[in-house]
Amino acid sequence: xxxxxxxxxxxxxxxxxxxxxxxxxxxxxxxxxxxxxxxxxxxxxxxxxxxxxxxxxxxxxxxxxxxxxxxxxxxxxxxxxxxxxxxxxxxxxxxxxxxxxxxxxxxxxxxxxxxxxxxxxxxxxxxxxxxxxxxxxxxxxxxxxxxxxxxxxxxxxxxxxxxxxxxxxxxxxxxxxxxxxxxxxxxxxxxxxxxxxxxxxxxxxxxxxxxxxxxxxxxxxxxxxx
Ligand SMILES: Nc1ncnc2c1ncn2[C@@H]1O[C@H](COP(=O)(O)OP(=O)(O)OP(=O)(O)O)[C@@H](O)[C@H]1O
Numbered sequence: 001x002x003x004x005x006x007x008x009x010x011x012x013x014x015x016x017x018x019x020x021x022x023x024x025x026x027x028x029x030x031x032x033x034x035x036x037x038x039x040x041x042x043x044x045x046x047x048x049x050x051x052x053x054x055x056x057x058x059x060x061x062x063x064x065x066x067x068x069x070x071x072x073x074x075x076x077x078x079x080x081x082x083x084x085x086x087x088x089x090x091x092x093x094x095x096x097x098x099x100x101x102x103x104x105x106x107x108x109x110x111x112x113x114x115x116x117x118x119x120x121x122x123x124x125x126x127x128x129x130x131x132x133x134x135x136x137x138x139x140x141x142x143x144x145x146x147x148x149x150x151x152x153x154x155x156x157x158x159x160x161x162x163x164x165x166x167x168x169x170x171x172x173x174x175x176x177x178x179x180x181x182x183x184x185x186x187x188x189x190x191x192x193x194x195x196x197x198x199x200x201x202x203x204x205x206x207x208x209x210x211x212x213x214x215x216x217x218x219x220x221x222x223x224x225x226x
Contacts, residue, residue: 003070005088005165005198006032006055008223011064013047013054024050026221027064032166032198037189039209040202041226042218048202049170051218055200056168057085069165086115090159090197092188094171096151098143104130104154105139111161122161129157133187149180156188160195167192167199174204185211 013025024047032038042048053059055066057073066073068088073081098107105126112122130139133153143151152173159167172188173181185208192199201212209215215226 002034003067004031004033005069006030006200007065007067007070008055009065009067011054011061011066012221013050013059013061023221025054025061025064028218028221028223030055030200030216030223032200034165034198035193035196036214037192037199037201037212039212039215040200040217041204041206041209041215042202044204046218047221048218051223052091052168052170052200052202055166056089056091057081058091086111087162088165090162090164090167092152092155092159092167092169092172094174096143096155098151098154098158100143103140103142104135104146104150107143107154108158108161111158115162117162125161126157129160130154132191133157147180148176149184152176152184153187156184156191160191160197163195164197167197167201169199169201171202171204173208181205181208 008028008030011025011028014021014023028051040048054061057066068084073084076084108126108129109122112125113119127139130136135150135153138146138150173185176184189211203209216223217226
C-alpha cells in the first residue's frame with residue numbers, strides 16, 4: 001500500500017506565553033489517506049489552526065513527526081521544507097489571502113512559476129482551473145473586483161494549482177453568507193474528490209462536516225474520532 005499522503009506521529013506543539021507554557025498538541029496522531037476528506041470540528045482555542053499549520057509544514061512541531069507521502073519533514077532544511085510544501089500541499093484559509101495587485105489568473109499562475117512550471121503551461125492550467133469554478137470570464141479581474149464567493153473560489157483554484165496530494169483548509173467558507181458558503185463548499189468537495197486529494201478541513205458547521213467522509217476533533221491535545 002502506498003504511504004498516506006499525510007501522517008502525524010506523536011506531534012507536540014506548545015507555545016510560550018506570559019502565563020507559562022501552553023501545550024496545544026500533546027501527541028497528535030493522524031493518517032490522512034488519498035481520496036478521503038476529513039472534517040476537523042473542535043471548540044475554539046483547542047488547536048485547529050495550530051494543527052493545520054504544523055500538518056502543512058508552516059510551523060515545526062516541538063516533538064514528533066510530520067510525514068508527507070512517507071517522507072519525514074523533520075530533518076529537512078528550510079528550503080527543502082518549503083519545496084515539499086509547495087509541491088505537495090494546498091492551503092485554503094478563511095480569508096482568501098489573494099495578492100491584491102495581481103489578477104485572479106496571476107494568483108493561480110504564481111505558485112506554479114515558483115514550482116518551475118513554464119509560464120504558458122501555468123497560464124493554461126490557471127484558466128482551466130478557474131473555468132472549473134465558473135470563473136472563466138473573471139481571470140483578468142483583480143480580487144477587489146470579485147465577490148466574496150468568487151475570491152474564495154480563486155483561492156481554492158490556487159491551492160490546487162500545483163496538483164497537491166494534500167489539501168488543508170481552515171474554515172474555508174466561514175467568511176461567506178450561508179447560501180454562497182453552501183455552493184462554494186460543494187464545489188470544493190467535488191474538486192478534491194475528483195482529484196483523489198487527501199483533505200483535512202476545519203469547520204464549525206456540523207452540516208458541512210456531515211458531507212465529509214469522517215470527523216475528528218481535538219481533545220486534550222490529541223486527535224480523536226467523533
Ligand atoms: N503564536 C502563538 N503564541 C501563543 N499562543 C498561541 C499562538 N498561536 C495560538 N496560540 C494559542 O494556542 C491555542 C490554540 O490556538 P488555535 O488558533 O490553534 O486554536 P483554534 O482551535 O484554531 O481556535 P479558533 O477556532 O478560535 O480559530 C489558543 O489558546 C491560542 O491562544
